[in-house]
Amino acid sequence: xxxxxxxxxxxxxxxxxxxxxxxxxxxxxxxxxxxxxxxxxxxxxxxxxxxxxxxxxxxxxxxxxxxxxxxxxxxxxxxxxxxxxxxxxxxxxxxxxxxxxxxxxxxxxxxxxxxxxxxxxxxxxxxxxxxxxxxxxxxxxxxxxxxxxxxxxxxxxxxxxxxxxxxxxxxxxxxxxxxxxxxxxxxxxxxxxxxxxxxxxxxxxxxxxxxxxxxxxxxxxxxxxxxxxxxxxxxxxxxxxxxxxxxxxxxxxxxxxxxxxxxxxxxxxxxxxxxxxxxxxxxxxxxxxxxxxxxxxxxxxxxxxxxxxxxxxxxxxxxxxxxxxxxxxxxxxxxxxxxxxxxxxxxxxxxxxxxxxxxxxxxxxxxxxxxxxxxxxxxxxxxxxxxxxxxxxxxxxxxxxxxxxxxxxxxxxxxxxxxxxxxxxxxxxxxxxxxxxxxxxxxxxxxxxxxxxxxxxxxxxxxxxxxxxxxxxxxxxxxxxxxxxxxxxxxxxxxxxxxxxxxxxxxxxxxxxxxxxxxxxxxxxxxxxxxx
Amino acid sequence: xxxxxxxxxxxxxxxxxxxxxxxxxxxxxxxxxxxxxxxxxxxxxxxxxxxxxxxxxxxxxxxxxxxxxxxxxxxxxxxxxxxxxxxxxxxxxxxxxxxxxxxxxxxxxxxxxxxxxxxxxxxxxxxxxxxxxxxxxxxxxxxxxxxxxxxxxxxxxxxxxxxxxxxxxxxxxxxxxxxxxxxxxxxxxxxxxxxxxxxxxxxxxxxxxxxxxxxxxxxxxxxxxxxxxxxxxxxxxxxxxxxxxxxxxxxxxxxxxxxxxxxxxxxxxxxxxxxxxxxxxxxxxxxxxxxxxxxx
Numbered sequence: 114x115x116x117x118x119x120x121x122x123x124x125x126x127x128x129x130x131x132x133x134x135x136x137x138x139x140x141x142x143x144x145x146x147x148x149x150x151x152x153x154x155x156x157x158x159x160x161x162x163x164x165x166x167x168x169x170x171x172x173x174x175x176x177x178x179x180x181x182x183x184x185x186x187x188x189x190x191x192x193x194x195x196x197x198x199x200x201x202x203x204x205x206x207x208x209x210x211x212x213x214x215x216x217x218x219x220x221x222x223x224x225x226x227x228x229x230x231x232x233x234x235x236x237x238x239x240x241x242x243x244x245x246x247x248x249x250x251x252x253x254x255x256x257x258x259x260x261x262x263x264x265x266x267x268x269x270x271x272x273x274x275x276x277x278x279x280x281x282x283x284x285x286x287x288x289x290x291x292x293x294x295x296x297x298x299x300x301x302x303x304x305x306x307x308x309x310x311x312x313x314x315x316x317x318x319x320x321x322x323x324x325x326x327x328x329x330x331x332x333x334x335x336x337x338x339x340x341x342x343x344x345x346x347x348x349x350x351x352x353x354x355x356x357x358x359x360x361x362x363x364x365x366x367x368x369x370x371x372x373x374x375x376x377x378x379x380x381x382x383x384x385x386x387x388x389x390x391x392x393x394x395x396x397x398x399x400x401x402x403x404x405x406x407x408x409x410x411x412x413x414x415x416x417x418x419x420x421x422x423x424x425x426x427x428x429x430x431x432x433x434x435x436x437x438x439x440x441x442x443x444x445x446x447x448x449x450x451x452x453x454x455x456x457x458x459x460x461x462x463x464x465x466x467x468x469x470x471x472x473x474x475x476x477x478x479x480x481x482x483x484x485x486x487x488x489x490x491x492x493x494x495x496x497x498x499x500x501x502x503x504x505x506x507x508x509x510x511x512x513x514x515x516x517x518x519x520x521x522x523x524x525x526x527x528x529x530x531x532x533x534x535x536x537x538x539x540x541x542x543x544x545x546x547x548x549x550x551x552x553x554x555x556x557x558x559x560x561x562x563x564x565x566x567x568x569x570x571x572x573x574x575x576x577x578x579x580x581x582x583x584x585x586x587x588x589x590x591x592x593x594x595x596x597x598x599x600x601x602x603x604x605x606x607x608x609x610x611x612x613x614x615x616x617x618x619x620x621x622x623x624x625x626x627x628x629x630x631x632x633x634x635x636x637x638x639x640x641x642x643x644x645x
Numbered sequence: 646x647x648x649x650x651x652x653x654x655x656x657x658x659x660x661x662x663x664x665x666x667x668x669x670x671x672x673x674x675x676x677x678x679x680x681x682x683x684x685x686x687x688x689x690x691x692x693x694x695x696x697x698x699x700x701x702x703x704x705x706x707x708x709x710x711x712x713x714x715x716x717x718x719x720x721x722x723x724x725x726x727x728x729x730x731x732x733x734x735x736x737x738x739x740x741x742x743x744x745x746x747x748x749x750x751x752x753x754x755x756x757x758x759x760x761x762x763x764x765x766x767x768x769x770x771x772x773x774x775x776x777x778x779x780x781x782x783x784x785x786x787x788x789x790x791x792x793x794x795x796x797x798x799x800x801x802x803x804x805x806x807x808x809x810x811x812x813x814x815x816x817x818x819x820x821x822x823x824x825x826x827x828x829x830x831x832x833x834x835x836x837x838x839x840x841x842x843x844x845x846x847x848x849x850x851x852x853x854x855x856x857x858x859x860x861x862x863x864x865x866x867x868x869x870x871x872x873x874x875x876x877x878x879x880x881x882x883x884x885x886x887x888x889x890x891x892x893x894x895x896x897x898x899x900x901x902x903x904x905x906x907x908x909x910x911x912x913x914x915x916x917x918x919x920x921x922x923x924x925x926x927x928x929x930x931x932x933x934x935x936x937x938x939x940x941x
Contacts, residue, residue, distance in 0.1 A: 114745065114746065117742070117745055121731070121734070121742050124734070124738065125731065125733050125734065182731065184729075187729065188690055188695045188696060189725070189727050189728060189729040190729050191728050191729055191730045191731070191782075191785075193693070193694075193695050194693055194695070194718065194721070194723040194728075195718060195743065195746055196715035196716070196718035196719045196746050196747060197715065197718075197746055198715050
């Protein structure tokens, strides 16, 4: 009878289902039209976002409508008095979701990925895992939630109340989280761990609610499950950093190369001074990383450090640096800084002369209120580093002019000069997860001279692919490699005159392992290391 | 066929059903009467496993109502005034949808019911009037020849013509189907019900065969040879007492042809004549309802 019920639902909802099924294809078509995103300021990215929002909203409302056709909370539904097996009804709803929502999304992602130039196996794998992510992280929870409501008004109202309740609880959690609303792992490479925990909670709770609702129509118990699941999801957000990073470290296995890495404080390197003013036209290498936690209430302290033992062709990424005061007895005192902006600091193993480690200035963010109290007093501090070691995987060379290459594990890359001929634009379309870190630079191969490298990291160590936004598996990464300053204030080693013989060098890095280090500074006056 | 024992249902702080018990014999047409909010619909929904009882035992076709499976539902027809059918399906489409779920769906019976009730095949259910929907619900509840037919307030909002059509449809099933009908439209069940139970504020006031009920409820008219006295403390089963001139009138809920005259003669003197007439079900119902409310 599953097929029979499915046909009835399709007869009632085919127009709505068709509209929702078209959306991922429309999204894929716009994505294809955008291509490598060289053009700026056109309407397509906005259209892409619009289709994405419509897809989520459409899929959610279609799911709710589907459930309400044979509602479970109401006592007036005709199906309740018919000899319809409840597991058949549930199976029919799942079949409908699979065919009307999941399958079109999968096919659209498959088509979009193939159009983005990736191989079928890579595209299939990425589209499949993305599809599972959508199913377990969105479609099933929505189905379960809708099964607790009588109609669309109740579903939308319930979702709104639920949202407000969750936001309210998050606000209550802020003090527990060291002032950060979203938890210590948010915006870091290990954010996937609490996300996966939430995914498990969603899936288990959705399965429990669907079973309770469809097999027993036990709405009060189901609502209790929903409440418990919401509370659990909030708790996953405050997963302590050390447990999450410990899990990630255990998962990635031992990294012998990391054992020789040492971090030491180097006051002789002097105070940090920005070499050039902030240049808004020089964006970071874009890797689609999630937004950083903004910490406007903090003051940056630039700690001069040297990192030894980092081999050539390797990259060290500091995922978190937490600063603690150390009491005279050697015990850990007040925590000054829960962490650092995760994309702010990484160190390349390529040094100027290939031997001695260069000094680096690591930004530590310390709350202004705390800093004002202790900045002029010598204090002992301990910095706990959580770091990731990456190794060079491939070096790829392009012409700065209209290069067009498909590179395994990176994607479909193209270069182009911008209209004002000041910048080489490098763009790569990746399907699924691109390499963990990429560096790009403009180099004169004859002399070996190069412009400063631009580096970007994905900042996501998850062992599987899947994400909420966007719902397709394509990622556009790139860098703007400047070689000429129109105002004439900046001089580039590889300038416009060398561009004819220059090449774009793109290096990709993969994670070797994760490790922790502690740096103890017995006496430091923090005011000495504040940025000018 | 249907047995309810000490059934309780509580909605938060409100006791909707307060320990009712009754049995519906096989082949009977059992009328559950009561005012709005008496608990009739709640009782029937518990019977159909749409609501869960707070306590008590409810069995239908020998099965605990909480354990009713599609096998039992294959033999139960249910029609309710507020039944929600898929509004965007046409009449034809809904019949086609329901047919495969039933093992004994009789297409000939379906066709004759649809013709008898004059249901428009291509009209969407959402476009049907209330009366049409009730007829539709009935037509969907009968073609599988249910062993039990449960009707919850089937007459509410129906015009007399539709009521007649509806009752014709129901009466076509009488005899081979056990019918449990909840209503406060007493005139409609008067000639149909074989048993009647009266529910008031979640309590069962009586439950007995219709002929017994008719037998014991009488409109009594006593003519005295002097001005009629109005008893200061009448028996609790006398309702609507009224004295005018030499005449005293009331409804006696425990009338007995054998000894009521004797009891009345012993209670009053100067009786010239006693008449006892059967009363309509409506009068019985309103008498009891008022008595319960005034006692409360």
